[in-house]
Amino acid sequence: MDGIQRRLKDSIQFRLSLWLSLAILAVALLAGVFAFISGFDEAHEFQDDMLRQVAAMFDQQQLPLPPQGDGPKVAIGDEESRVIVQYLGVQHLGAQYLDDQNGGANIPGTKRLKLPATLPDGMQTIHSGHHRYRVLVKTLASQQRIAVAQETAVRDEIARDSGLRTLMPFLILIPLLLLLVAHLVRKMFRPIARLSAEIDGRNEQELHALAPEPLPVEVRPFVIAINRLLERVAQAMETQRRFVADAAHELRSPLTALSLQAERLAEADMPDTARQRLATLRQGIERGRRLLDQLLALARAQSAPLATNDTVAVMQVYRRVLEDLMPLAEARQIDIGVEGEAGLRVPVTEVDLITIVRNLVDNAIRYTPPGGRISLSMHNDCGGVSLQVEDSGPGIAPEEQARVFDPFYRVLGNEATGSGLGLSIVQTIASRIGARVTLAHADREAQSGLCVTVFFPAPAVKIAV
Numbered sequence: 325m326d327g328i329q330r331r332l333k334d335s336i337q338f339r340l341s342l343w344l345s346l347a348i349l350a351v352a353l354l355a356g357v358f359a360f361i362s363g364f365d366e367a368h369e370f371q372d373d374m375l376r377q378v379a380a381m382f383d384q385q386q387l388p389l390p391p392q393g394d395g396p397k398v399a400i401g402d403e404e405s406r407v408i409v410q411y412l413g414v415q416h417l418g419a420q421y422l423d424d425q426n427g428g429a430n431i432p433g434t435k436r437l438k439l440p441a442t443l444p445d446g447m448q449t450i451h452s453g454h455h456r457y458r459v460l461v462k463t464l465a466s467q468q469r470i471a472v473a474q475e476t477a478v479r480d481e482i483a484r485d486s487g488l489r490t491l492m493p494f495l496i497l498i499p500l501l502l503l504l505v506a507h508l509v510r511k512m513f514r515p516i517a518r519l520s521a522e523i524d525g526r527n528e529q530e531l532h533a534l535a536p537e538p539l540p541v542e543v544r545p546f547v548i549a550i551n552r553l554l555e556r557v558a559q560a561m562e563t564q565r566r567f568v569a570d571a572a573h574e575l576r577s578p579l580t581a582l583s584l585q586a587e588r589l590a591e592a593d594m595p596d597t598a599r600q601r602l603a604t605l606r607q608g609i610e611r612g613r614r615l616l617d618q619l620l621a622l623a624r625a626q627s628a629p630l631a632t633n634d635t636v637a638v639m640q641v642y643r644r645v646l647e648d649l650m651p652l653a654e655a656r657q658i659d660i661g662v663e664g665e666a667g668l669r670v671p672v673t674e675v676d677l678i679t680i681v682r683n684l685v686d687n688a689i690r691y692t693p694p695g696g697r698i699s700l701s702m703h704n705d706c707g708g709v710s711l712q713v714e715d716s717g718p719g720i721a722p723e724e725q726a727r728v729f730d731p732f733y734r735v736l737g738n739e740a741t742g743s744g745l746g747l748s749i750v751q752t753i754a755s756r757i758g759a760r761v762t763l764a765h766a767d768r769e770a771q772s773g774l775c776v777t778v779f780f781p782a783p784a785v786k787i788a789v
Contacts, residue, residue, distance in 0.1 A: 363490035367483035412469035569623040664702035688715035
């Protein structure tokens with residue numbers, strides 16, 4: 325009961341269907357009752373007309389009148405719906421009831437009614453014994469009075485059957501009408517459901533306006549208001565991205581100048597203590613420059629257009645990234661290997677794929693201890709292509725795997741240098757192009773190492789190498 329009340333309160337579709345169904349049932353009930361009463365009355369009127377016609381036949385002597393001595397009563401019809409014609413005697417007779425002496429003998433197999441001879445002419449309902457009869461009393465041209473009667477039980481049964489036949493179309497049409505109303509209400513709300521599914525399936529980069537044309541007129545103002553909100557959100561996000569990009573670009577020049585000054589300063593003679601502090605300063609400048617580069621990469625990833633239908637070879641991107649990062653890996657004595665199908669291509673721009681692979685490999689190099697191993701692989705997956713970067717580092721705990729995609733978030737207890745933007749950039753690009761990024765332990769038994777998988781749902785395309 326609580327569920328129905330909640331749906332009645334929260335759902336316009338359910339409320340509309342319920343009230344329309346109740347209105348249809350109420351109207352159908354009233355119409356059915358009226359039709360039943362009308363059919364019942366018409367059946368009674370038809371029965372009264374039949375009694376009048378039988379009396380008219382005797383009045384016009386279209387039926388032979390039996391002699392009074394032979395039979396005062398004639399049974400017409402079968403046992404259930406018989407019509408009884410009975411003489412009441414002429415008007416000057418003073419008898420109150422017909423009996424065997426003044427009314428004649430009974431016809432075998434017929435039923436004798438005890439009717440007062442003083443019954444007035446016309447249609448009336450009387451009791452005789454344990455039964456009720458509809459009786460028409462009429463004075464013939466011969467001054468004889470007859471009573472044409474029929475049991476009311478038979479008349480009522482015929483009337484009820486007639487009323488039920490009139491009511492039967494309503495009983496058939498009401499369920500069909502209720503189903504039709506429920507279907508029409510669902511059909512009318514279907515465009516709104518499709519619009520909701522479309523909005524829910526968008527990512528944070530898809531802020532284009534909604535199309536109000538296929539929607540009902542009553543819903544279009546809400547769509548227009550949502551489009552205005554989306555426009556304001558897009559403008560705010562664009563302003564934020566522009567600010568980040570401009571700030572990073574403006575800070576790059578002074579950091580570059582500081583880096584050059586630090587390099588020149590390193591060529592000068594200075595005490596060992598000063599040289600150690602200078603090395604620390606240069607490391608800080610380098611971290612700042614890397615942070616600015618990643619901020620610019622994040623801004624580009626957030627504002628870049630959607631990927632086109634072009635594809636790029638994965639192996640070619642792996643080679644370009646390793647050429648740039650191999651000196652950093654060699655300095656830490658880290659072994660990097662590549663395996664998988666060399667001819668795979670994925671539907672993404674080359675710039676986006678290079679950014680994804682570069683950030684993943686750079687993170688793996690920074691978080692893998694010296695002497696470790698990093699593996700890059702690619703292979704066909706169910707309906708797409710999977711790229712994997714595995715390392716032998718400490719890995720990421722399952723409770724922190726969702727947080728590492730947030731900008732500037734870094735795993736606690738890790739001393740490796742970084743800005744916390746690498747995985748955020750990868751996740752931003754993946755969301756924009758429709759890819760999926762998942763994290764897991766490279767060594768599940770030892771709960772160590774990190775395996776980052778980027779799944780591209782488009783089918784794999786092979787080329788000759």
